[in-house]
Each structure stands twice: as C-alpha cells, then as structure tokens.
Amino acid sequence: MRRYALRRLAFFVPVLIITSMVTFLAVNIVPGDPAVIVMGLEADRDALERFREANGLNDPLWKRYAEWGAGMLTGDPGRSLFGGNIQAELKARFPVTALLMAFSFGFTVLFGVLFGLLSAVFQDRPADYFVRTFSVFGQSVPDFYTLTLLLIIPSILWRYSPPFGWVPFWDDPLRAAQQVIPPTLILSIGAASILMRVTRSAMLEVLRQDYIRTARAKGLRERVVLQRHAIKNAVIPVLTVSGTLIAALLGGSVILEQITALPGLGVYTFQAVLQRDLTVVMTMTMYAAVVVLTTNLLVDLLYGFVDPRIRYQ
C-alpha cells in the first residue's frame, strides 16, 4: 500500500508544476496590457510605466513566474492588480464556498448513492421507474433555472423569500443551515442524478455476476447478499464519478453564489475574470486545480484501499 501511495504522490508533484506553468502562461499571453486595463485608456504614458514598474510587469516572464510561484508556495499570492489583498479576500471568502461545497457534495453522495442502490435493487418496479425518471430530468434541467425557480416560486405562492445572505456558520448554525440547505439541495440535483445512474448501473452489473447467484443459492438472506457481496464490488465506478463531480460542483458554486449573492470564492473569481484582474484569475485557477488534482489523488488512493487487487497492478 505504501509503495502504491508513494508512486501516486510522485506523479502528483510534476503535474502540479506543469499545471502552474500552463496557468501562468495562459493568463499572461492574453492580449491586452494589464496597466491599460486598470488605469484606463486615457492614462498618460508615465503613469502606465510607473504602474508596470510597481507591479513587476516589466520583468522577464520567468522571473515573474518564479516570484508568483514562490508566493503561492508560502501562501501569499500577493496583491490583485486593482490593489486588493488577495490573501485577506481568501480568508474571508473561503468559509462560504467551503460550506456550500460541503453541503452540496454531501447531498450529492447521499441521494445519488441511496437512490441509485434502491433503483438497482428494485429494478423494473415503481421505485426504479421513479428514480430513473428523476435522474433523466435532473440531468436535463439547468441549475441556474432551478435556483431561479427556488427564489421566485415561494415568493409567488406564500409571499416568502428564502433568507439568502451569509452569517458565519458557528455564530448561528441554525440560521446558516436555513440559508445554505435549500440552494445546495437544488444545486446537487444535477450531480446526484448522474451519480444515481452510475450507482444503478454498477450495482446491476454486479448483481448479475456468478458469485451473487452463488451467494443467493447457498441461502444467504438478500440483505447479506447486498451488503456483503454486492455493494462492495460496485464501489469503484461510484468513487470515480464522485471525484469528477467535485469539479462540476465547483463550477456550480459560481452560479449559486452569483444568484444568491453569497460572498464566496466563486463570485470573486467570476468578477476577476470580468475585470481582467489577471493575478486573481491566475491564483484562483491554481487553487481550483489543486483541489481537483488532490481529489483525483485521493480517489486513486481510495481505489487501493477499497480494492486490494488494484495496488498490485
């Protein structure tokens, strides 16, 4: 197990470095002079030159990359082009997005796996039809549409608007949950629908294997067959897809924060893209990439943990 883990880790670092280079290059070869973007077209030459000098924009590319990289490693990505302190923004906004992600991913896994299992076990019965119908609808309806409906339907029916806004979770857990649960529940519909379908087909595939027939034939109760023999063998595809869904939910959180005006990292990044605040875009892209790569690594390690056969390959 340890050798397997070390090999995966050894691969993680170079991919991270290359990713950071690609991010840096992609953002810095963008046409348009950052000085002009910030100061406007009317700014005079000297002011523009001073801005470039102050922000190190005249330095060669490799030097700027080294400085930015060193800053990222020490946890201080520097200042945004518009003068804001990125680190302070991150500190204030991280809890919001973390909470949104925790809830929406939690709902995704809970409902995706639960209903997927139900659907497979009761194949071709009403429960299965219900789950399949829900799943195909859930994959078709856009999250920004359902979130919009969540805002307007209650206000039409009961003249009630869900209490959107942000209080730090530990100051008032009840109110925070009230604010976070409805939108994250809605956001997780799409991802949960995908997971339902994957869980269902993984389970169906396992349920028609010979060892399941053997387990039933030797008189095991259905509950034991499912718990001990079937579910364990259906975990791998579910794990893989759960990992990829985190990246999808990160994108969804941009839309959620935008609609509900929550002060999270998603809107911060979105606004930075609109303003062409390159330092912020670069930094946030890198953090998102770290999250995705770490998830992939964790999923890889979990494979070895769940299925001992994998680590010998």
Next chain:
Amino acid sequence: MTALEAPGLERQAERARRRVVLPFRRAGAFAYRYPLGALGASIIVVFMVLALFAPILAPYDARRSIALPLLAPSTDHLLGTDANGRDVLSRVLVGSQISLAVGFSVVLINVTLSTLLGLMAGYYQGVTDYIIQRSGEIWSAFPGLIALLLIVSILGAPATEGGNLLTIAWDMRNLIFAFSLGAVFGGSRLVRGVTLSLKNQDYVLAARSLGATGPHIVRRHLLPNVMPYVIVSATAGLGVVILAEAALSFLGLGVAPGTPSWGQDLSGRNRQFFDEALWVALAPGTAITLTVLGFNLFGDALRDMLDPRMRGSGRRRIRSDVADG
C-alpha cells in the same frame, strides 16, 4: 408498364422500394423497443424544425420592443412579453437557433478531433499516447467554467444578426472555439479505451498478417467499430454543451447582450420581474430543459441498444441461465 416487366428493372424497383421502406421499419422497431428513446428523438426533431424555420415561424421581431412590457400570455402574444416589451415566443424560437447551432458545431468538432486522437493514442500507443494522455490529465485539472469564462472574455462575447443555422454558427465561432478546446481530451479517452480493447481482436490480427498497413487497419477495421461509442457519447454531449452555453449566457459571457438566447433571457433585467411575470422565466427554462431531455432520452436508448448486457432484468437472466443449464 412494359419497361417495368423487364427483370433487371423490376429488381431495381424492388431495391429502391426497400431503400425507402427499410429505414422506416427500423425506426418503427426502435420506437417499439425504446418508447422513451423515440420520445427523445421526436423532441429533438421538433426543436430542429423550429430552429430551421425560426425566422419564418417567429410572429414578431425578437430583437425589438413591439408591445408594452410584461404583458400576460394572450392571443396576440402566445407567451406574453418580457421586461423590455419583446415577444417571448419569438425570442424562444430564435434562441433555439443559437443553442442548436452551437451544440451541433461543438459536438461535430469534438467528435472528429477526439476520435482521431483516441484512435492514434490507442493504436500506436508509445510517445503519441503518452503525450495525449498527460495533456488530457492536465487539462482536466483546470476548472471548466473558469477556463470557458476566461477564453470568452478574451475573445469577446459573440453577437449575431440572425439568419440560418450556418451563418449563426459562424457568428458564434468564439464560443464554439472555447467549448471545443475543453471537450477534446475527455472524448479521446473513451475512444482510446475502446481502441485498446479492439486492436488485439482476431480480425485486426488477421488484417495485419495479410499485410495491411496501420492507417488502413485504423480506417477500415477500427473506425467502424469505434463509431457506435462515439455516436452515443456525442448524443449525450449535445445536451451537455447546450446546458453549458446556456449557463455561460446566463452569467452574461455567452452571447452579446440583447441577442435572443435561452440562457440570457433568464438573467439581466428580466430577473427583477419574475415574481410578477413567471412566464418570462418559464418559457426559456422549459425550452432548455426539453431540448436537453430529448438528447438525454435518445442517448440513453442508444446506449442500451449498444450494451447488450444491460438488456432486460438481471433476475430474469439468472432464471434463464438456470433453465439452460
């Protein structure tokens, strides 16, 4: 009449009749076996016809204010008017052109590129494979939405004056480019996997031992066998692209402001009035959902058709196994 009695002509007529009848019979068999898939296919056909004839079908100019704002649905305006006094039905019809033009162009580009890359990676393996695989891994680490936003914000949100699907697709080239860049690598992984499993099949080995060259084997033996998988993933991909385009337009970075687009009509000034004028939100929202539903249902049926293991229920098969043995 006398000409038809000649045996050669009769055979020709028979062949022509079969060519016309057979596709219908196949479609009928498909609809019987996969009613939901047939439903999806009909939804797709309806929206494609609507998109093709949108400029003729739209009762008003979708871009201009032609009545009072926020009129409720009536015989004059079947789906009412929006916050700027534009006809909602006309906007939904014209909006379908953008969704489908972008969706089909992106999927066409992706399918071509990812099939090519996947076949190369799977058949030749080695360095080609390594480069394609690793660049795919790095690309997949980038948050999709941010990458899309960045590309479109650099290239500029495209506008269109309308016209037919082809001119609209050309107007939307910035958007299409941004989407194509992302999806290539994911698709090539699927084709690569299938190619890997096919390349050691007997018929490939037989072709090679008869002296067939690499390109020949890839073109004549591997490509036809990879196509079913490609078609299924393309059908599902169309729904995904349409959703992504709508999300981007919703955020204000898809199409230029004012352009009739399903995603954009759910955002902007309209949002302030949704609780008074629900139809303004329901019309484009339902249009997106229905279209994507169509592609998903059709794609599911194709997938089932392709994967014989998933046919019927598990229990029944076990019983028939027992009966056979």
